[in-house]
Amino acid sequence: xxxxxxxxxxxxxxxxxxxxxxxxxxxxxxxxxxxxxxxxxxxxxxxxxxxxxxxxxxxxxxxxxxxxxxxxxxxxxxxxxxxxxxxxxxxxxxxxxxxxxxxxxxxxxxxxxxxxxxxxxxxxxxxxxxxxxxxxxxxxxxxxxxxxxxxxxxxxxxxxxxxxxxxxxxxxxxxxxxxxxxxxxxxxxxxxxxxxxxx
Numbered sequence: 001x002x003x004x005x006x007x008x009x010x011x012x013x014x015x016x017x018x019x020x021x022x023x024x025x026x027x028x029x030x031x032x033x034x035x036x037x038x039x040x041x042x043x044x045x046x047x048x049x050x051x052x053x054x055x056x057x058x059x060x061x062x063x064x065x066x067x068x069x070x071x072x073x074x075x076x077x078x079x080x081x082x083x084x085x086x087x088x089x090x091x092x093x094x095x096x097x098x099x100x101x102x103x104x105x106x107x108x109x110x111x112x113x114x115x116x117x118x119x120x121x122x123x124x125x126x127x128x129x130x131x132x133x134x135x136x137x138x139x140x141x142x143x144x145x146x147x148x149x150x151x152x153x154x155x156x157x158x159x160x161x162x163x164x165x166x167x168x169x170x171x172x173x174x175x176x177x178x179x180x181x182x183x184x185x186x187x188x189x190x191x192x193x194x195x196x197x198x199x
Contacts, residue, residue, distance in 0.1 A: 050084070050086065050087060052070070052072050052084045054070060054072070055069065055071075055072065056068065056069055056070065057070060057119075059090065059093075059121070061093055061097055061124075061128065062128035062129060063128075063156070064128060064152070064156065066121070066124060066125075066152045067151065067152065068121050068124075068148050068152070069119065069144060069147060069151075070083060070119060070144075071083040071084070071144055072084055082116060082117070082118035082138070082141045082145075083118070083119070083141065083144060084119065085118070085119050085121060086118075089118065089119075089121045089122050090121065092122050093121050093122050093125040096122070096125055096126060097129065107129040107130050107131040107159070108129070108159070109130060109132065109159075110130075110131050110132065110183060111131070111132050111134075111179065111180075111181045111182050111183075112126050112131040112132065112133045112134070112181060112182065112183045112184055113133075113134045113136065113176055113181040113184040114126070114134070114136060114184060115136050115168070115184065116136070116137055116168075117135035117136055117137050117141075117145055117163075118145070119144065119145065119148055120135050120148040120149050120152075120161075120163075121148075123135035123149070124148065124149060124152045124153055124161065126159065126183075127153055127157055127158075127159040127161040128153070128156075128158060129158065129159065130158035130159045131159045131183070132159055132160050133159060133162070134161075134164055134175070134176060134181075135161060135162070135164070136163075136164045136165065136166035136176070137163075137166065138165070138166075138167055139167070142165055146163045149161050149163055
């Protein structure tokens with residue numbers, strides 16, 4: 001007997017999605033992504049979770065209240081996107097938290113390299129979940145990134161976090177690629193056999 005599936009429109013994208021029903025532990029991770037997609041407004045509007053005009057984003061993750069500072073004034077500079085939070089970072093961070101809670105993903109003791117860390121939310125969450133994280137960004141973004149890492153990872157951190165300068169296209173420091181990271185973002189730039197988190 002063929003299962004009947006409930007379909008609905010997905011925000012402003014106009015595509016249909018099937019509502020998920022699950023009996024497995026991976027359901028919460030799927031639900032996180034589905035809820036984010038469904039809540040996208042019907043009129044194209046970016047960043048429903050974060051405000052680029054705010055100086056601070058408050059978010060609960062991994063039993064901690066995180067306070068991520070932003071620099072909205074930097075958005076006026078061409079090519080500067082790492083000075084503020086984006087919805088995708090919030091969704092990825094919460095996805096990691098749920099995946100670890102459900103035992104789908106193990107970050108404890110894993111080496112994670114985040115390229116283009118921006119404000120550092122995803123790297124902070126990965127460190128709270130036990131990963132040994134190296135957060136990287138361009139030289140002019142490091143001050144804000146370091147401040148966010150230091151202020152959010154003072155107590156109760158299961159892993160660790162270090163902030164490093166990295167300009168894409170330059171040869172990476174050896175500690176970024178040796179030993180090879182277990183996980184990371186945008187890593188295929190210099191590691192072809194790699195588990196990818198974020199595009």
